[in-house]
Amino acid sequence: MTSYAFYRSVTDQSRQSVFFEAWGVPDTIGGRFDMLIAHAILLFRRLKKIEGARAEEAAVRSQAFSDLMFKDLDRALRETGVSDRNVPKRLKTLATAYLGRGQAFGEALDSGDEKALAEAIERNAGGIVFGADKAPSADEPSSYTVNALALARYLQAADKTLADQDDDAVLDGELVWPMNPHHVAA
Template sequence: MGLSALFRRKPHERAGFELYGAAVAAARTPWFFDALAVPDSLDGRFDLVGLHVALLIRRLRTDSDPRGAVLAQAVFDAMFADMDINLREMGVSDLTVGKRVKRMWEAFHGRAQAYEAAIDAGDGAALAAALHRNVWRAEGEPGPAAHRLAGHALRAAAALATQPLEPMLRGETRFPAPEETADAA
């Protein structure tokens, strides 16, 4: 490997960061914090970003074009590069950043699997239960906010499924705006 290989970008790296940025922007919609009372905390924001990134990765990974899976990995890499940077900016010690990022990766992975299983089954109730556990850190039956968030996630998954891969390869995607009067999932 030559020295130039160290400075070469990975395939789809720029598009991965652009798509990750779109997921973050969608997750920052005030509706989640106002109408649904998602905690406006590090954990609450992480969970909303994680939900939107999981929806995006699911869409890319299931594309018949093999570039979709490569782009999904680029989005994942962008997310955790950003998490690393944010932890460092918050003053987390260099010695513990790696451990914290690993715990975040494990949390994201478990959540993404639960969300994907519910979405693939078309099970809004299971998705609401997973969101209730993760976003609000609550037990028991999910409330109306969890069902509204599940409905939004199902609509977002459907909207992402209709978007062609080519614009995504350029870093372009659209998440639907939350429907403030949406019924429970």
């Protein structure tokens, strides 16, 4: 089923070591969630661009992927010890984070401005992704800013890589991501 191919591709790509080892994304539940969501946003953006006779199919597959992703997040929360009573609250928080990031990242990706995307990353995921308590000052860029810029460049490249793929291949779950995220962001 395509939703499983989508999910496997998104999770595999979101676990690339460069995110955690070079760009300061903590190898924690929060950091992994942020990378999963960033890649899911890119896939959802690509599926929404499919038009014509296959647009409805893309919408159905997009929803199936979303359902699978949140079902797996539900399972993961339970496995980490979140009580049955608190799982729905946590899922609502995660869904809200996803929707907010989807809008902010989408607008920044549409603008083509890597600094706007880096700012959206810092604003929406910075505390979780980079472990920062506050945004860096404009006078001295911190590693937080450098990491956000690297991630922004990578997300732009991944968005373009997905956009350049054939609709049929995408709908079949044959997703291609940038092979070396570290090289893309340099």
